[in-house]
Amino acid sequence: MTYSSDKNLIKEEDKISEKEWLDTAKKDHSNGKEKFVRGDLSKALLKRKLPVFLLWLNINIIGLFRCLDPTHEDVNASAFLKKGGEKIFCRGCSSDYDLFDLIGFIIGTKDYKVEWNWAVRHLVQNGENYVIESTHNSYSNACVPKSNIELTSSEGAPYRAYFEDRGILLTLALEYKAFGKFDAQGNRYVCIPCGNQYIVKRNIDPKAAFRYKNEVGVQVECFNSNAISNAKSDEPIFVCEGVFDALSLVSYNLKAVSINSVNGSGRFIQHLKDTPKKSCMFILCFDNDFSGKKCGEDVQIELKKLGYKSKCSSLLGSYHDINERFCLDNAALWDDICTYLV
DSSP: OOBOSSTTSBOGGGBOOHHHHHHHHHHHHHHHHHHHHTTOOOHHHHHTTHHHHHHHTTOOOSSOBOOOOTTOOOSSOOEEEBTTSSOEEETTTOOEEOHHHHHHHHHTOOOHHHHHHHHHIIIIITGGGOOTTOTTOOHHHHHSOOOOBOTTSGGGHHHHHHHHHTTOOHHHHHHTTOEEEEOTTOOEEEEEEETTTEEEEEESOTTOSOSBOOOTTOOOOOBTTHHHHTOOTTOEEEEESSHHHHHHHHTTTOEEEEOSSGGGHHHHHHHHHHSOOOOOEEEEEOOSSHHHHHHHHHHHHHHHHTTOEEEEOOOOTTSSSHHHHHHHSHHHHHHHHHHHHO
16 A cells, blocks of 8 residues: 555555456456356455445445445545455545455454355355446345335334334334334344435344444435524524434424434534524533543534534433433433523
8 A cells, every 4th residue: 555645645546447447347247157156266256346346335436435334434435445456445444344344344244254155145146136237236225125114013113112212202203204124134223314315224133233324325414404494593402412312302392403423523514504504502412421522522613613602511411312311310301401491
């Protein structure tokens, strides 16, 4: 890897060229079936499938795209396919991963045998179903059940329970068009749409390795951002870190939005820049940890630059987040909110 004087920037020659990946992918596609028939299922050969697999995920691999490492919520495209076409590098988090790492991210495993078997099943046995020209075939369309699960259906019981356990009424969940979904590996998610394309997905299994699942290639958006555009003069708007924190406050008939993790603060500020200014008061209620407190301070500075009034709330007390206190100390939380808003 060759770096420029700024080590966060990668020289153009380190990225795979259009001709290089196309030649490799076409050769692999045309000869792959013959090679696999001969029993060559080596790791090295499978790794060459990465460029076409990324196309299968609807990712434009010429240039930068959002990092696919689930531990990095990449708001701005920071990753690229490296020269040679067998690895992805993210200049935002310095993650360096190949096809098998990526499969592990998608199906939630670090077991190489499971990753290898998945690659053989989907990229070899079903190889005739994906070709270079069929870039419209995304991973979700090809490998994941398409139907959403309505919360009110008999199949929706575990998803309803997830909301109920967090104190959120079914009527409120339905108002925000929440639904359930499961993937090919049996993972179950409650899904809450945010903005035009982004959907918050939370795994309902408390033992799941990855609690959240982000849509590949979709930019993170704020939840309930309409509350800002519909706000009256000097009306308080609570800004939370997570969507269930915002739903908790909406349950009190308050206006609340969520930035969907501290990494979404930049998108929140950009949303304010892109929309007509409102004379509202932002009350910041981020999680009660170091990153949440630091994010609150940073967002408050940015809001001041934009001419907005804001303050960091003291509503959490000893609780980790708003939803936790909402569930465990509901009446006192409401009393504190009323006192706080006076």
